[in-house]
Amino acid sequence: MTNVAVHLEAQQHTLQAHVHDALASGTTQTKGQQHPIKLYLVVWGWLFVLSTCSYLVDYFGLHGHLRWSLILLFMVLKAGLIVAVFMHMAWERLALAYAILLPPVLVLVFVAIMVFEADYTHLLRVLFFAPTA
Amino acid sequence: MAETALINNVEPPARPAGWRGIAADWSSDQRAFKNVSWGKAMMWIFLLSDTFIFSCFLLSYMTTRMTTTVAWPNPSEVFALTIGDKKIPLILIAIMTFILISSSGTMAMAVNFGYRRDRVKTAALMLATAAFGATFVGMQAFEWTKLIREGVRPWGNPWGAEQFGSSFFMITGFHGTHVTIGVIFLIAIARKVWRGDFDVERRGFFTSRKGHYEIVEITGLYWHFVDLVWVFIFALFYLW
Numbered sequence: 001m002t003n004v005a006v007h008l009e010a011q012q013h014t015l016q017a018h019v020h021d022a023l024a025s026g027t028t029q030t031k032g033q034q035h036p037i038k039l040y041l042v043v044w045g046w047l048f049v050l051s052t053c054s055y056l057v058d059y060f061g062l063h064g065h066l067r068w069s070l071i072l073l074f075m076v077l078k079a080g081l082i083v084a085v086f087m088h089m090a091w092e093r094l095a096l097a098y099a100i101l102l103p104p105v106l107v108l109v110f111v112a113i114m115v116f117e118a119d120y121t122h123l124l125r126v127l128f129f130a131p132t133a
Numbered sequence: 134m135a136e137t138a139l140i141n142n143v144e145p146p147a148r149p150a151g152w153r154g155i156a157a158d159w160s161s162d163q164r165a166f167k168n169v170s171w172g173k174a175m176m177w178i179f180l181l182s183d184t185f186i187f188s189c190f191l192l193s194y195m196t197t198r199m200t201t202t203v204a205w206p207n208p209s210e211v212f213a214l215t216i217g218d219k220k221i222p223l224i225l226i227a228i229m230t231f232i233l234i235s236s237s238g239t240m241a242m243a244v245n246f247g248y249r250r251d252r253v254k255t256a257a258l259m260l261a262t263a264a265f266g267a268t269f270v271g272m273q274a275f276e277w278t279k280l281i282r283e284g285v286r287p288w289g290n291p292w293g294a295e296q297f298g299s300s301f302f303m304i305t306g307f308h309g310t311h312v313t314i315g316v317i318f319l320i321a322i323a324r325k326v327w328r329g330d331f332d333v334e335r336r337g338f339f340t341s342r343k344g345h346y347e348i349v350e351i352t353g354l355y356w357h358f359v360d361l362v363w364v365f366i367f368a369l370f371y372l373w
Contacts, residue, residue: 032248033350040245044238051234051367055227058209058372068373075368079361086241086357088350093145095158096166100177107188114192118199125202 033088043085050074144168176351180358187362190304191369197296206292208371212276226371229272230363236265237360240353247349252326255349259323262356266316273309277302304366311359322352
C-alpha cells in the first residue's frame with residue numbers, strides 16, 4: 001500500500017520536474033554556457049565598484065567593527081559574483097553546485113575552532129610569557 | 134555513447150526540484166553530475182581541494198595574528214607607495230586587484246566567444262587575460278623586492294610581529310605561483326584555439342583525444358578561482 005503511494009508520488013514529481021526542466025531549458029543554455037556579453041560587463045563593473053569600496057575602507061581609515069564588517073561584506077559580494085556569474089555556478093545543476101559549495105562552508109567550523117584555540121593560546125602567552133621587566 | 138561523457142551539452146534527465154533532485158542524481162548509479170563533462174567536474178573538484186589549501190594558509194595566518202602578543206605591522210602603511218610627494222596607502226595592492234578583476238572579465242568573454250566558435254576573438258581575449266596575469270605577477274615581484282629591501286624576512290621585520298613575513302611570503306607566494314601556472318595554461322590553450330584545433334577536432338598530444346571549446350571554460354574556471362582567492366587575500370591579509 002505505502003509502496004504504491006510512494007511510487008505514485010514519485011511519478012508525479014517526475015512529471016512536474018519534466019515540465020520544469022522543459023521550461024528551464026528554453027531560457028538557459030542548450031549548448032555550453034552561453035550568456036549575453038552584457039551580463040559579464042555588468043558584473044565586471046560591479047566588481048570594480050566593490051573593490052573601490054573596500055579600498056576606500058582602508059583609505060579613509062575606518063576602524064573597529066565597522067571596518068571589519070564592511071571588509072567582509074564586500075569580500076562576500078565579490079566572491080559571490082565571481083562564482084555565480086563568471087564561473088557559471090548559477091546555471092549549473094544543483095547536484096554539482098551543492099557538492100562544490102557546501103564543503104567550503106565547513107571551513108567556517110574550523111575557523112570557529114581556531115578562534116577559540118587562538119584566544120586560549122594568547123591568554124597563556126599573556127599570563128606566562130609576558131616580558132619580566 | 135562514449136562521446137556523451139566527454140562533452141557538456143548532453144540533455145540532463147528530468148528531476149524533481151531541490152534536494153529530491155540532488156538525491157536522484159547522486160543515487161542514479163551512473164554519473165552524479167549529469168550534464169557536466171568529466172573534465173569540468175574534475176576541475177571543480179581540484180578547485181575545491183585548492184580551496185582547502187588556501188583556507189589552511191589563511192587560517193594559520195589568522196591563528197598566528199590572534200595569538201601573538203606583539204603588535205601586528207599595519208599593512209596599510211607597509212604596502213603604501215610614495216607617488217610624487219604623496220604617500221598613498223595600499224595603492225599597489227589596489228591596482229593589482231583591479232588588474233586581476235579585469236583579467237577575469239576578459240576571461241569570461243573568451244569563454245563566451247569560444248562557445249560561439251569565434252577562434253580569433255577567443256584566442257585574443259585569452260592572451261589579453263594572460264597579459265593581465267603576467268602584469269600582476271610582475272607587480273608582485275616588485276612588491277616582494279621592495280619589502281625584502283626594507284628588511285622583511287620570514288623570521289622577522291622592522292615593524293612588529295615576526296610572523297608577518299612568513300605569513301606574507303607563504304600566502305602571496307602560493308597565490309603568485311597559481312597565477313603563473315594560470316598564465317602558462319592560458320597561453321597553451323590560446324595557441325590551440327588560434328590554430329583551430331577544436332574546429333578540426335585535432336587529437337591532443339598526450340591524450341590522443343579530440344579537443345572541444347569546453348577547455349576554454351575549464352581554463353576559465355581555474356583563472357576565476359585565482360581571482361577568487363585574491364579577493365579573500367586582499368580582504369583578510371591586506372585590509373584587515
